[in-house]
Amino acid sequence: MSKPVIEVKNLEKVYEGVVPVHAVNGISLTITQGEFTALKGPSGCGKTTLLNMLGGLDQPTKGSIAIGGVDITTLSENELIDFRLRNIGFVFQAYNLIPVLSAQENVSFIMLLQNRPKEEREQRARQLLEAVGLGDKEDKRPGQLSGGQQQRVAVARALASKPQFVLADEPTANLDSQSTANLLDIMERLNKEEGMTFVFATHDDRVIKKARRIISIEDGKVLSDN
Amino acid sequence: MENHEFESGKKYAFMIFKVAWRNIWRAKVRSFIVIGSIVVGIWAGLLIIGFSFGMNNERTASAIGTTTGHAQIHHQDFDAEPLSTAVVADSSGTVALRQKVQALPFVSGTAQRTVLGGMINSAKSARAVRIMGVWPEEERIQTTLPDCMVEGDFFEADGRNRLLIGEKLAKRLGLKLRSKVVLTFQDAAGDLSRASFRISGIYKTLNATWDEFHVYVDHEDLEKSLGTPLVHEVLVRFEETVDTQEKANALAEVMPAGLAVKSWKQVRPELGFADDMMAIMLVLVLGIIMMALLFGIINNMLMAILERRRELGMLMAVGMNKRKLFMMILVETLMLGFVGGPIGILLGDLSTRAMMRIGIDLSSKQDGLAELGVQSMIYPEIVPSYYLIIAVMVITTALIASILPAIKALKLNPVEAIRGI
Numbered sequence: 001m002s003k004p005v006i007e008v009k010n011l012e013k014v015y016e017g018v019v020p021v022h023a024v025n026g027i028s029l030t031i032t033q034g035e036f037t038a039l040k041g042p043s044g045c046g047k048t049t050l051l052n053m054l055g056g057l058d059q060p061t062k063g064s065i066a067i068g069g070v071d072i073t074t075l076s077e078n079e080l081i082d083f084r085l086r087n088i089g090f091v092f093q094a095y096n097l098i099p100v101l102s103a104q105e106n107v108s109f110i111m112l113l114q115n116r117p118k119e120e121r122e123q124r125a126r127q128l129l130e131a132v133g134l135g136d137k138e139d140k141r142p143g144q145l146s147g148g149q150q151q152r153v154a155v156a157r158a159l160a161s162k163p164q165f166v167l168a169d170e171p172t173a174n175l176d177s178q179s180t181a182n183l184l185d186i187m188e189r190l191n192k193e194e195g196m197t198f199v200f201a202t203h204d205d206r207v208i209k210k211a212r213r214i215i216s217i218e219d220g221k222v223l224s225d226n
Numbered sequence: 227m228e229n230h231e232f233e234s235g236k237k238y239a240f241m242i243f244k245v246a247w248r249n250i251w252r253a254k255v256r257s258f259i260v261i262g263s264i265v266v267g268i269w270a271g272l273l274i275i276g277f278s279f280g281m282n283n284e285r286t287a288s289a290i291g292t293t294t295g296h297a298q299i300h301h302q303d304f305d306a307e308p309l310s311t312a313v314v315a316d317s318s319g320t321v322a323l324r325q326k327v328q329a330l331p332f333v334s335g336t337a338q339r340t341v342l343g344g345m346i347n348s349a350k351s352a353r354a355v356r357i358m359g360v361w362p363e364e365e366r367i368q369t370t371l372p373d374c375m376v377e378g379d380f381f382e383a384d385g386r387n388r389l390l391i392g393e394k395l396a397k398r399l400g401l402k403l404r405s406k407v408v409l410t411f412q413d414a415a416g417d418l419s420r421a422s423f424r425i426s427g428i429y430k431t432l433n434a435t436w437d438e439f440h441v442y443v444d445h446e447d448l449e450k451s452l453g454t455p456l457v458h459e460v461l462v463r464f465e466e467t468v469d470t471q472e473k474a475n476a477l478a479e480v481m482p483a484g485l486a487v488k489s490w491k492q493v494r495p496e497l498g499f500a501d502d503m504m505a506i507m508l509v510l511v512l513g514i515i516m517m518a519l520l521f522g523i524i525n526n527m528l529m530a531i532l533e534r535r536r537e538l539g540m541l542m543a544v545g546m547n548k549r550k551l552f553m554m555i556l557v558e559t560l561m562l563g564f565v566g567g568p569i570g571i572l573l574g575d576l577s578t579r580a581m582m583r584i585g586i587d588l589s590s591k592q593d594g595l596a597e598l599g600v601q602s603m604i605y606p607e608i609v610p611s612y613y614l615i616i617a618v619m620v621i622t623t624a625l626i627a628s629i630l631p632a633i634k635a636l637k638l639n640p641v642e643a644i645r646g647i
Contacts, residue, residue, distance in 0.1 A: 059545055085545025092644055096540035100248035105241070112238045113546055123265050161545070191605060 002032035004066075005165050005197050006054055011063035013220075023049040024060070025220035030081050031165070036191045038200045038211035046220040048169055051201040055088050055167045068164050072163030083174060086111055089166035093173045095150040103129060103153045104138035110160045123164040128156035132186050143187045148179025149200045152186060159190065165197035172204045236290045238550075243621040246558035250565070253530065259525040262550065263565040265513040268570025268616055269577065275508055276606030282463050282581040283555060284609055285600050286490070286497055287467065291370040292442075295461035296492045297474045299323070300488040303456055308356075308598030310412040313456050314485060320457045327462060332473050334463045337364035340445050341458040344411030346391075348399040355395070356440050357411055359448035359456075368463050371429060371442070377403050388426035389490070392437025396428050396634055398444050403428060409441070413452050419452045422618050434596050516623045523624060527631035529625035539643025551628065559628035560621065570611055581606045602613045 013024040013066075016054040025048045031037055035101035039047040053057035053065060056072050065072050075083055097106045101197050107125040116124075129138050134145075151171060155167060156165045168187075188210055190196045200207050208214055216223040248259045249564055286424040290296055303310035314320055324336045340596065345352055366372050372380035377391055389409075391401060405425045413419040423443060431437055449455050464473055474489035481487055491498030531538065541551065554632030587597060589602040 052641050055543070078268055081542070081545055081547050083545075084543065090540075090543055092540065092543075094536060094644075096536050096644060098245065098541075099539060100245055100252065109241065112241055112542075113550070115621075157544075165596060 002034055004101045005028045005033050005068060006031040006199070007064075007066040008054070009064050009066075011036050011050070011053065011065065011168055012061045013046070013053060013058070014061045014131075022220050023057050024053065026063075028218075028223055029215065029222065029225065032091060032195065033164075033197055034120045034189065034191065034215055035216060037213040038202055038208050039215050039217055040203055040208050041217040041223075042203065043181055047201040050217065051167050051199065052222070053167055054199065055090060055143045066191075085110070085161060087164045089163035091151070091154050091158050091160060091166060091168035091171045093170040094156045095142070095147070095174075096156070097150055097153055099142050101142055101153060102139050103134060106142070107160045109129070113159055124160060125156070128159055128223065130155070131159075131190065132156045132188050133182070146179065148175050148182060151179070151183055155190075156185065159170070159196065165199060166202045168198060168202075171200065171201055172202070172207055175213075180204070180206050186213055190193075228621040242386055242557050243561075244548075245554065246561045247409070249530070249534075249558055250561055255345065256526055256529065257562070260522055260562055261569075263522050264519055264563060264566025264620065265570040265573060266621065267519050268567060269377055269574045270519040271512050271515050271616060272571065272574025272579055272612070273581075273606070275612045276574075276581065276610055277604060278504050278508060279609050280582075280586075280606040281600050281604050282500060284604065285432065285500070285598065286514055288370075288601070289494055289497055290463075290467060292374055292431045293369065293433070294493050295368065296464040297462040297468065297477055297487055297489050298472050298493050299327070299460040299462065299477075299481065299485055299487055300458065301411035302484055302587055304341075305486060305488070310342055310414060310456060310458075311454070313458055314338075315457065316462055317455055317457075320460070321421070323482070323485075324460060327460070327477065330477065330480070332464050332466075332476070334465045335368050336463070337361065337368040338457045338498050339459040339461065340448055340452070340456045342411040342448075342456075344409055346395075346399065346441060347410070348401050348405065351397065351398070353399060354439075355409075357409055357448070360446040361444055361445055365442075368461060371431070374429045374431050375427050376430045378425070380427060382427075382443050383426060385424070385426060387423040388444060389423035390427040390429055390442035391425055392434075392440060392615045394434050394438045395427050395441070398438070398508070401425055409443075411451075413598050414454050414456060415436060419451045421447070423447070432582055433594060435585065437465040452601045456583035466594060494554050495589065509615075510611070512619055516619050519620075520623050520627050523562055526562070527555065527627065528634060530558070531555070531635050535638060535643040538638055539640040542638065542640040543644060548636050551635055555632040555635050556625070556628045560624045563620045567617060570620075571616065575608065575613075576608045577643055578608055580606070618635065 004027065009028050010026045011024055012022065015021040015023055025042060027050060039050060041047050051058050060073060069157055072080060072083060095122065098109065103111065104125050107128055108121045111124065112122040133156055134149060134152055139148065145153065172183060175183065184207060187198055191198055200211065202208065213226065215225045290480050299314060301312040315323055320338060327333055327336055338361060342357040344355060344357050346355045366380065380390065381388055389407060403425055406422060407425065408417060408420055409423050429437065440459055445455060462477065466472060474487050478487040583610055585603040585605045588601045592602040595602055606633060
């Protein structure tokens with residue numbers, strides 16, 4: 001049996017206001033290594049809030065999140081930043097690459113933040129860009145790449161830090177069907193060949209079809225988990 | 227391991243510089259405006275510095291050259307009350323003293339003078355004056371007063387009891403060339419003595435106040451009334467007008483008892499005061515320029531932070547710590563100064579050098595400037611020490627300007643920033 005990568009217990013997130021909003025309301029789940037999981041649900045169901053908390057970007061109101069055995073809810077802000085750098089890969093809906101750096105530099109930058117040696121940075125950036133089919137575009141800046149290509153660079157960047165898992169928030173929302181198919185094929189291959197764990201927050205059926213585990217969320221609760 | 231971390235740190239710093247440099251040119255127009263304002267600010271600052279130094283040095287050089295010298299030696303009682311009896315030394319003593327002074331390596335020459343307080347009477351009026359009994363040949367070598375003659379000559383034509391008078395005093399007394407005047411002064415014994423003189427020259431220095439209060443006569447003519455040569459003042463010229471106070475102090479150390487040395491700043495305290503005031507004013511002017519730049523740079527960087535919220539949010543999300551994020555903003559802000567600073571200094575330097583050749587013509591303000599002891603053509607000066615001061619001020623301004631935008635960036639919530647909220 002694969003070891004658990006993410007263990008969530010009784011997670012709650014309440015946004016205070018005139019009427020408090022329970023964005024996440026008592027979710028418990030475990031994600032093991034090598035999973036290709038989609039969190040699905042309608043807009044406002046709490047899937048992005050859950051994803052942000054799994055990524056250590058948002059603090060829960062209650063409950064615990066253990067990543068690789070470390071309860072990240074107990075970490076200080078600086079510890080959490082360092083933890084994210086070394087353990088979690090992110091893919092965002094709007095790619096969010098650094099526009100003034102080339103594809104290769106965008107991928108290397110994360111490794112620079114990790115103080116990785118030069119040879120490793122260059123070799124891994126090249127390998128990852130080849131793995132996402134952009135071996136010939138490493139010198140191109142984001143503005144010279146299509147949306148699909150930029151998102152593939154973002155995937156390579158997410159994997160550059162050798163994370164325990166990758167969180168992808170609506171990664172295909174801005175892509176056409178061909179680019180979406182390419183991106184999903186690449187992520188599926190990385191999942192199968194390298195055992196990388198992917199967790200998506202999405203309502204894109206094309207992503208959901210590829211996922212091997214689908215967790216449906218509604219009103220901040222897990223509706224189904226298949 | 228340490229080597230690899232050092233290499234990584236170096237590479238990271240290089241990457242930060244590269245990102246900062248490229249980021250500057252993302253918003254070209256905005257960056258050009260900010261860099262342009264830095265360039266113009268520094269350029270204007272250097273021109274003001276060059277102009278002020280040029281004007282002040284002109285006034286100082288004029289005062290030193292025409293009348294004051296770099297230092298003066300008097301009997302210590304002369305400063306308290308310039309009586310005719312307060313002489314430097316007798317004739318042989320003065321010769322020995324001057325030889326001793328001229329042996330000092332920084333001294334280029336000396337001139338001796340008889341200085342008497344007295345009155346000048348014309349047919350129209352009378353005024354209190356200081357009578358300068360000079361050795362014309364020495365004055366010609368050690369001062370530029372002979373170049374300041376507007377009428378007549380500097381004791382060149384033959385004659386007796388010749389007198390040189392300032393243009394302003396001549397006008398006040400209604401005197402012209404060859405007019406006759408009577409001087410009243412103390413003789414060697416302290417008794418009042420009178421002698422008539424004829425105006426053989428009218429001079430005009432850059433210091434109208436000096437011109438109004440000083441008349442020059444040949445010491446030989448004065449000695450006929452005094453009965454003996456009296457030396458009340460030894461003017462000392464240095465090789466260069468630098469460290470004059472230190473040189474005056476060194477001069478004082480070799481003085482015999484009873485004699486006092488004053489540097490030009492002590493002889494003419496208003497010139498020294500103008501020097502000190504100018505330094506303060508220039509720092510104030512530069513400070514005001516830097517304040518204006520400060521707000522421009524802050525505004526530019528705040529706009530840049532606002533535009534790049536998503537990017538900064540992503541960097542925070544993926545694990546860029548606050549120190550590194552702060553450094554990134556800091557480097558980018560400094561980069562604006564590093565681009566604008568050298569261009570501004572170069573332009574300022576070239577403009578000042580050009581004006582040093584051409585000069586700035588202020589002849590429309592000639593009379594007012596003369597009251598200040600300044601001539602109407604100003605030749606700016608290059609002051610290298612101020613280049614360093616400006617460079618430090620620009621870097622400091624950029625450093626201060628980076629703080630607010632950097633704090634703004636650090637306060638971003640990565641989740642909200644990534645979504646562009």
